[in-house]
Amino acid sequence: MKKLHPASSATLLPPAYGHLQLNHCKTVSCRNFGSMDEHNYVVQRSNPSRPTMICRECGAFPPVINNHDVVAEVSRLKLAQSSGLPACNNPDCRNLGLPVLTHRHLYHAFGYSGDRQRYRCKCCQATFVDRWSGFNGKHMVQQKLLAMLFTGYSVRDICRRQGMNPKTFYDQLSHIASRCRRQLSMFDARLFKHAQTLSLASDLKPLQPNSDNGVLWIATGEASSGYIVGQHVNYHPADVDNPSKDHDPYQNNTRFMAAPNAQLVEVPLPAPQGILARVDATYREVLARPNMEDPLSHLPRINYPTKGCLVRPQYTVYAHYLHLSQMLEYNESLSLFMPQETLLRSACISVFLNRIKDNSIHPLYVIEDKGWRHGQAAGRIDIVLMSWWRDRWAFTRHDDIGKGICHIGGEKDNEKKWLEIASHRAISEYQTRFHDQFSQLVNEPRRKLRPAGLLPLLDIYRAWHNLCRQDRSGLTPAQQVGLTAAPLTLEQLLS
Template identity: 30%
Template sequence: MSESISAPLLALNFCTNPACSAFGSVNATDYSMAKDRRNPQIACIRCHRISPIMWPDELSDEIRSQDEYIQHNLSSCSNKKCPNLGHNIQLYPEQYYAFGFSGDKRRYRCKACQKTLVDRFSVTNPHLKVHVTILALILTGFSLKEVADKLTIQAKTLNDHLKSMANMCRQKSTVFDHHWHNSAKRLLLGTDYCHLQPESDNGVLWICSADLDSHYVPQQTFNLSHKNRANSRRLIAKDTVTSINTAPSHPASHALIDVLQAWRVNHHNRSHRSNPLHNKTQLNYPVTSLLVTPLYSATAHFMQLDQWMDDKEHVVFSMPFEPMLANGALYGSPRLRHNNALDLIYQMDDAQWSEHKAGSKPQVLSINKYDKPWSLSEQWRLRGKAEQRAICQVVEQHLSLKQAHQLPKLSPISQYMDRFHAMFKSCVNEPRRKRRPEGLLPLLDIYRAWHNLCHQNKPGETPAVKAGISEKPLSLEQLLQ
């Protein structure tokens, strides 16, 4: 019954149907809950949309898990009960005492909890030459096996080097992420997802958010966990198979309206609209890691972004037509929603849509009377068909319909993901990694730092330079020293 629904539970399970009169409502009388022990669900009594329940304690565990991954081996306080937890020494020097040396490395003491820590990055990288050589080789297409052969080192030694390089890259990324978060009062963020290993069928999803103006990638998340808490409700059980195995609906043509309709049918055919793994009757479940239900990972992903958004006047989240991402953004952005500072937009473009060319006046496009309407604009060409853009404003606060149709494309995110899969194809598709996806995480940490700080879309212009947080591109030596 609705009386049993607590406020913390409603804060994560409100109606996310933008066409419903109870959209965003946290009034318990608008909902009913089925306490099925195996599959508890909550339903909106206005639009009758039924969803599995997200549990606040499980989401807290997922956020904690992501924080531990981000903060692992960085120069910051690691006391979980300390207010300085995760605060980098370089960014928050006032929160630490200098406390001598440990060998050649600087040692510090936290002012809040008195925990002592050693800054492992306070000395020059002793393996800099080897690390630069490794990175240069893998960026030019050599497989890890070929790199190990060229350097005449064991595979385990190479993996140890990669982990050390990943720690250095995450340390660099932490500093630049901090400056990026403080660089603008208004942000335009695009978010997309894909399968980390498309050919493996192991259920691991990769969620990325990027600044669509500068192409800087501040956050990427994976639905993997290394800790198994007994009876954890956010984890996908190893023996779980779905009862629905619906073949995906294919569009009748390449026209944007047909593609949009096919996507809508696929979403409605899911056992849960916010679970892209809905029809996986068999998973090559990871051997040493655990799979997290995608909506928990997506919500924690946006909560990681939301914690930096206190001073933002206006934030736009733009994404492809995917309920998992939209619901994750709604659940995971409470500060932005309460401050009326959030615009949330579904966006679909034809491949040849030009960002720098005005489109026609947007026309209302009603796909289904139970869903919020879309709008369609076109760019006419002298020859050939018109290019189309479809927009659905799930939450609109500051952007008019015309302004929404002038937003940049989401292609920087898809290009970022496609480039990783192309550059590290041999590693991603290596048969023995199909059930060991955690081995790719160091490469992803290195790749994000390289993309943000070293990769030049134009001569002298990296995403960090374009965002105004770096004076010039970093060399590989500067990235890894």
């Protein structure tokens, strides 16, 4: 066994960024849970690419993360989200990425540029133009293009039929994406304003399931309607200088990862059938990862994108929840359902630390067999403590179809209620439908190494899904959460 150095110096943990220190014990039942006092941990840095901190109380060993980089990642996500929207885009400004449309009080109207409104940021005085305030002259072309995309035409077919070259196609696509982000930002703001009580769900999937290109896609939405409130990918479309081969959380900008070497990993056994065995297998997989919070650290090889840069997924996921937590200022009670993934759990627990302590958040792992009827009452409930962490799972079944939940905030009753209502199905299906709807584009051989072309499509898809797509009962997710009275047409989406 390696010798552990006693904690003594003040620089053992990566420095906090402002008040943000994400390195702490993450065992909810531990006395040191959430403690940022370095004396409560043993930190071992003898292997720089794998530093560990060990809680002196419970022995847990959460991976170490760079706080500065998580904050920088939030800014990156915000800039991408507000790209093309009228918003301050000064990375050092408090108003970064807050659109005029929903944050009027932060800006002055500041004359015109042609027929377009100009604004000035009250905080940093930067000025910018609302590119979309004029008339959309490309309205008809864009509608046709969207209609063809959504009916499964390939990019080549669309270009041929519309007589446009691929560059024009992608330009139009990114214009449409900007318009979609503009529409969504207004609806999202309204949703969060009235969300004192809210149930959300997340899922994390590869953006291109057959590509092994390391691009993961996290989406979070309202749990029953599937209204998507945020989605992000750990891929930066521009090249980055000197991305790092090894993750060193004591170095800033470590989140940008270089193409890793191929590595030998054990061939995973076929997934077991029973639900309890599946949960157990997932824990084993997580414990076998070099970094438990980085699902990519356990891949034999990554088909690294030819342009742009991968971000270590833990940074994107922590940033995703930080971004979400900033939108939840009016929220008093939150449920958050997710698949069994240590990265989601750690990020959620660290970001919502204070809410876990005052019991105003209910984060839950959920696993369901195919065919589980959503909303049916639980049958007999079995409680099983699982894995190294002794997570407390509750399982139930009807005939041979099972479901399990684990309250990762530590609540010990109410299993019956959670087994009935907790589900991330609406979000998982949203992602699966994207893969099916655009399978041509998603699986195109060339596209596997060039994921950037899919980024505008993600914004368009989210807008269409939230505002236009009707489920079997004829309602859109936006209607189900009470944001709109009717589905939007493609024409309304683009105007």
